[in-house]
Amino acid sequence: MSLGDENDYGSGPGRTDDGYSTIGGTRQTRTRFPDGEGGDGYTTPRRPARNSRSLVTVVGVVVLLIAAIAFANMGGGGGNGNDNGGGSGSAGNKPDSSSTAATGTKPVTGKNGSIPSGFAHDEQGAQSAASNFAVALGSAGMFKTDTRHEIVNAIYTAAAAAKLRGPQDGAYSSDFLGKLGLDPDGNAPQGSTFISRTIPVGTKLEAFEGDTAKVSVWYTGLIGMSGPESTDPVRTSWKTWTVQLSWTSDGWRAVSDTQKDGPAPVPGDVAASSSDEISKAVEEYGGFTYAR
Known part of the structure; x- marks a missing residue:
């Protein structure tokens, strides 16, 4: 006043x-x-001048609040070009989370044996294929001759698979399997469970040129024997698998690959579980179909 x-x-x-x-x-x-x-x-x-002034101030604040709420609600049904899920705002205000967010590409529904198939002929499809290939190559099925051949034939091109089968059969020798506690056929002793799993943490597209792609998969793995007589308990590993892919009439196929250790984080402070808990978890928890 x-x-x-x-x-x-x-x-x-x-x-x-x-x-x-x-x-x-x-x-x-x-x-x-x-x-x-x-x-x-x-x-x-x-x-007292403050009575009328206070009244005007309160009314003004209420009006401003109502106007702000009404303005915010107007964005819900506006359907502007940047509306992604019913909210208001512009694309410039959204964080760039492409490195971790789902891409929206529909998931695959087909399978080539036990391996997902039908990945898209694009960068996302190449990364999805590489992730699922890594899971299959790190599975317990690789330690049995018949299933190993099926996995290799489903992942690699025909020429690459033909070159790999002999050297791989030699690598999975009876001596090697025996060190893991398996018999020559890749079977675990009665009462024990052999565990081998690969869990992708992320993918990196190294190169992409239409029908060819190079993808690196950073993953953690579980491998070991769970059982009362085991001398090789289940442990974790961290590795990076890099694969050269080619687009064929059957979709993405691996042509060649390499692997290296790490990057590995500092181990956590969670106490190791008993062999019974690990065996039960492996039986109860299935794996995933990984898609980029």
Whole structure:
């Protein structure tokens, strides 16, 4: 409230340039006393100005809040070009989370044996194929001759698979299987469970040129024997598998691959579970179809 609002004291018509000018031309100087003091006719109690001001302020705040809520709700059904899921806002305000977010490409429904198939002929499809190939190549089925051949034939091109079968059969020798606690056929002892799993953590597209792609898969793995007589307990590993892919009439197929250790994080402080808990978890928890 300005001074002129109260009995024309301030810049109203009764005021002149004279510092001692009277109110309304009466030529009588007005003296202001504290409220309740003074008994002459020129000293009236001062009106509390804050009541009307507080009321105006409260009403103004309420109006602003209602307007803000109404404005925010208008974005819900506007259907602008940047609306992604019913919310308002522009694309410039959204974080760039392409490295971890789902791509929206529909998941595959086909399978080539036990391996998902039908991945898209694009960068996303190449990364999805590489992830699922890594899972299959790290499975317990690789330790049995028949299933290993099926996996290799489903993942690699015909030429690459033909070159790999002999060296792989030699690598999965009886001596190698025996060190893992398996018999020559890749079977675990009665009462024990052999565990071998690959869990992709992320993929990196190294190169892509239409019908060829190079993809790296960073993964953690589980391998070992779970059982009362086991001398090779289940442990974890961290590796990066890089595969060269080619688009064929059967979809993406691996042409060649390499592997290296890491990157490996600092081990956590979770206590190791018993062999019974590990065996039960492997039986109860199935794997995933990985898609980029």
